[in-house]
Amino acid sequence: MKDFKKSCVYQIYPKSFYDKSGDGIGDLAGITEKLDYLKDLGIDYLWITPFFVSPQNDNGYDVADYRSIDPTYGTMEDFETLASEAKKRNIGIMLDMVFNHTSTEHEWFQKAMAGDPYYKDFYIFKKGKNGQPPTNWVSKFGGNAWQYVEKFDEYYLHLFDKTQADLNWENENVRKELVDILKFWMSKGVSGFRFDVINLISKPAVFEDDFSGDGRRFYTDGPRIHEFLKEMAQNSGLNSNGMITVGEMSSTTMEHCIRYSNPDEKELSMCFNFHHLKVDYKNQQKWELQDCDFMKLKSIFNTWQTGMQAGNGWNAVFWCNHDQPRIISRFGDDKNYPRESATMLATMIHLMRGTPYIYQGEEIGMTNAYFTDINQYRDVESLNYYQILKEEGKSEDEIYKILQERSRDNSRTPMQWNACEHAGFSTGTPWLSVNPNYQTINTEACLADPNSILYYYKKLVALRKEYDIIAYGDYVPVLEDNTSVFAYKRVYQNEKLLVLANFYGKETTVQLDGIFEDGYECLLTNYTKRALENEMTLQPYEAVVFYKSN
Ligand code: TEU
Secondary structure, three states: OOOHHHOOEEEEOHHHOOOOOOOOOOOHHHHHHOHHHHHHHOOOEEEEOOOEEOOOOOOOOOOOEEEEEOOOOOOHHHHHHHHHHHHHOOOEEEEEEOOOEEEOOOHHHHHHHOOOHHHHOOEOEEOOEOOEOOOOOEOOOOOEOEEEEHHHOEEEEOOOOOOEEEEOOOOHHHHHHHHHHHHHHHHOOOOEEEEOOHHHOOOOOOOOOOOOOOOHHHHOOOOOHHHHHHHHHHHHOOOOOOOEEEEEOOOOOHHHHHHHHOHHHOOOOEEEOOHHHOOOEEOOEEEEEOOOOHHHHHHHHHHHHHHHHHOOOOEEEOOOOOOOOOHHHHOOOOOOOHHHHHHHHHHHHHOOOOEEEEEOOHHHOOOOOOOOOHHHOOOHHHHHHHHHHHHOOOOHHHHHHHHHHHOHHHHOOOOOOOOOHHHHOOOOOOOOOOOHHHHOOOHHHHHHOOOOHHHHHHHHHHHHHHOHHHHHOEEEEEOOOOOOEEEEEEEEOOEEEEEEEEOOOOOEEEEOOOOOOOOOEEEEEOOOOOOOOOEEEEOOOOEEEEEEEO
């Protein structure tokens, strides 16, 4: 069994990873084909986003059957081959469990709609108020969060798309079914799970309007959340079976994340939170643009790093996933300093206290899609917000600018394997356009260049294995008031590590008097190796790491 603190996870969005069958959509056999590439990168686990039977309204986050593979992705045999081939390479598979909601095509929902009271209670059906929905809560994908069903004269709750109906976790039978699903996949040899928006599952006893927000304060980290997670872990044997588990926590707090991930609580191994990825949201609104607030970013990281440490919780640390724009286009500079900014950002994340996650393509510096036509977009959220922003009176130009920065499709364009047609992703027409920059940005080019972003990631992943301090050291913020440099120390037994990262595309000089003593050596840099000095001028996006052991 692997220690998740010493591990690195690689996230695969199967639809866009590698298409073996040639139908334009990635598949499980495609992942198997690329296992040697992943093994070589040094990763320990693969988190694969949902590939279960689904109408694909939200690319698989709308599950219609948790125990079967969607034919677009292959067969159960393909999954078994993938799992056993991964195992041979000492790579564990983490499945993505979407337990807050099911697709409305799921058998349970279908039975509910047919009037079966047993299954109707699997979901959250409520009467409206004066011809209006039960509450004014807003769906995460836009619009009211309740869908009217005429034949019952009732509404069902959907915090996401209207084809994603929220499950009623108050119903013990729902919880039993979900535990059975976990057991089913554990018996297939998986090594862990990522739980989708798991901190939204516990809804309040009374449903009321939110006059100061969109409703999230009533169901985020809800009243029975810790009880539900403990019960799920206990009844499915997650901990006794050595599963690695990560919960996706939407708009959460540190106090809750400590409880979710402190080993004494026996809930989860670690949590994702998104506070550091809202520092470029104007007024906390995803669809309003603002430059990155660097001082806020620093303070969020420092607060969470030290706070989780004090409470013995554990973070998943990451920049990218299938819902986020590409970090190199966001906080880096994909035009003038692609290599420098990508490697600087990677250094910041991988040497923090937490388990690092790499999202497919991040390791080769894939950028945002920069689509210019709404017909190029596929994501339900982007398509909804295109309409909503239009209704708000925004011009087409403004809307495209926003989508180019914020759309989830930015991270979902096909993986760029080589400079051949469709980036070597598929012989068919890809379901989402390939980024035209595949001719220069692709894995083949990275593998041929010893100085590439890919090899830098490989180094970071290897360092975690080699130096215990990266996994187990304490985190100590440094240069907290500096407006250009992100810096921290790690301290463990007789070892010390100092990380300096220039977050901007211009030189900056830092004073380091008093924060180090003799004996440090340069462990890693994205420029050339140098000595640690009292005054140092850092190059654009320079990251440099010093290490000392007595
Ligand atoms: O995402 C949860 C979520 O709320 C966000 O990441 C969301 O996509 C974004 O904030 C909207 O602006 C998870 C999955 O990662 C996502 O792909 C699914 O669409 C969603 O849950 C529903 O299952």
